[in-house]
Amino acid sequence: MDDHGTxxxxxxxxxxxxVYEHFLKEYGGDHEKALETASMYGAGETNGRFGREIYVKSxxxxxxxxxxYFQCPDCGGKFDSLNR
Numbered sequence: 001m002d003d004h005g006t007x008x009x010x011x012x013x014x015x016x017x018x019v020y021e022h023f024l025k026e027y028g029g030d031h032e033k034a035l036e037t038a039s040m041y042g043a044g045e046t047n048g049r050f051g052r053e054i055y056v057k058s059x060x061x062x063x064x065x066x067x068x069y070f071q072c073p074d075c076g077g078k079f080d081s082l083n084r
Contacts, residue, residue, distance in 0.1 A: 004051035009077030016050035019043035 004014035023034040054071040
């Protein structure tokens with residue numbers, strides 16, 4: 001995914017670092033290893049981006065699954081989907 005949208009509460013950009021660029025730095029410029037790892041995330045050299053949004057799943061006291069939601073790392077706002 002290349003566009004993670006914005007927070008509906010504070011309009012913060014939810015786009016994070018590019019997946020390939022992240023692994024290129026992590027592997028000290030090793031193009032082949034970065035591309036191999038990025039492809040495991042469904043990304044390539046020119047597509048694929050990490051999202052900044054936090055995905056939250058939780059359970060109640062009886063271990064019943066509650067509805068999951070996203071949370072903004074900037075304002076802490078909770079929302080069901082991103083503004084795209």
